[in-house]
Amino acid sequence: MWPIIGHQWAVELLTRSIEAERLSHAYLFSGPPQVGKTMLVRAFAQAIQCQDEDVPCGHCRSCLLIGQDKHPDVHVIVPENNRIKIEMIRDMQRSVALSPVEGRYRICLISRADLATPSASNALLKTLEEPPPKVILLLTADRAEALLSTIISRCQVLPLRLLPTEQIVTALCARGLSMEKAQLLGHLARGRVGWAIAASEDKQVLAGRNRVLEEVTQVAEGSHIARFAWAQKWSSRPEQIPHVLEIMGSWWRDVLLLASGSTSAIANIDHSSKLSEWASRYGVAEAQKALRGVQYTAWRIEHNANLRLALEVLMLDMPGGARTT
Ligand SMILES: [Zn+2]
Structure with missing residues (x-):
């Protein structure tokens, strides 16, 4: 079971590619902010590296470490001051040049690749053009149109859409929220399931x-x-x-x-x-x-x-x- 709400088509597509052992070198998860891109990317990384048969199990060492961004074979890049800088991409390139330590692949999660500076984008493009073996890049972007077209064309693109309010409400109820709270969060989320989950877990x-x-x-x-x-x-x-x-x-x-x-x-x-x-x-x-x-x-x-x-x-x-x- 993927710990995901909605985006079932994407989960099915990714599950099939893992089962068939036909993983692409790079994936781009695009869509509005807080639509659930990061949750899906992390679950996909867990499914790829999971040590159980029923992937992602959510409780093996790999799944747990990826959930905490601490897996030795999963390199995570998040923007700093709204920018992904070239040094961050160079760091990643050094890390993916090594063989996997304990997982099947070296995975690099690049959150908000659309915030990469021009030099960082060009460096990233180099890795996409000549991907090392056993390396998978998982990119997310709120605004895919801000990415170089040459980056997009080298990725398998999964455009995620806002979810219907009712689907979010039902999912929140299933997680134990009262109907009243689920209705409020479901309506405030306006399709952004990532926001709804964050709001259900953190009162702040x-x-x-x-x-x-x-x-x-x-x-x-x-x-x-x-x-x-x-x-x-x-x-x-x-x-x-x-x-x-x-x-x-x-x-x-x-x-x-x-x-x-x-x-x-x-x-x-x-x-x-x-x-x-x-x-x-x-x-x-x-x-x-x-x-x-x-x-x-x-x-x-x-x-x-x-x-x-x-x-x-x-x-x-x-x-x-x-x-x-
Ligand atoms: Zn697992």
Whole structure:
């Protein structure tokens, strides 16, 4: 049993290639953030290295070590400061040049390969062009289009999609959550099963979302001074900005859905009455403008715009009863 929720087609495909002993040299797991790419990649690495017959067993030495990122034959690369640098790829190249210590293969997990610098990408391409024997590279990317096309063409690509809310809710209930909690997390996840699992295992995830949401709604109703203070505060925490904008976007998307009378499910179901209030207060045009502003800000920041300036512009354009004092 793979410890995976959804993405059954991918699990079946990977299982078949292990059983047939027809593994590719490289795989690329692409898809939106927190859709479950890392969980799937880790389970695949466990299935490849598992010492049991029924792979991945989840409890043999290999499975346990991979679960903790400590397997001697599994090299893990995660971005630092939103970048994968060439030194990290060179390190990996040195490690994959050696024969496996105890596993069947040397595996390298490269998380967010789309954040590799140009020189790191070119170095990675070299390994993909001439892969050493018994080496498998497992890449993940939120934005596959940011990768060199020559990297993509050398990988077997598995595009992962957002999961239906009901599938996430059912899976959370099966993990022992109450129906009420599972419904809330399932709706907030908006298809991102990785987020739902993290939130079900760590109370801080939901508490953090609640804090940010409270601020987001306060700031929309606050003065310009409060809005600039907000922009200043978050511009000093760049790593958290995507998360904050995601929550802000989900709020305005819900306001827009309700204002336009859409029957699609809203995400923030624990605030449905406040959302209805905002929907009648702001209407479709204002909600649309706010949502577009959030999405555009996220895009600008991703493309290296000045963080503080981008957030200040967002705050200036944000609808609401902002006062000048
Ligand atoms: Zn195992």
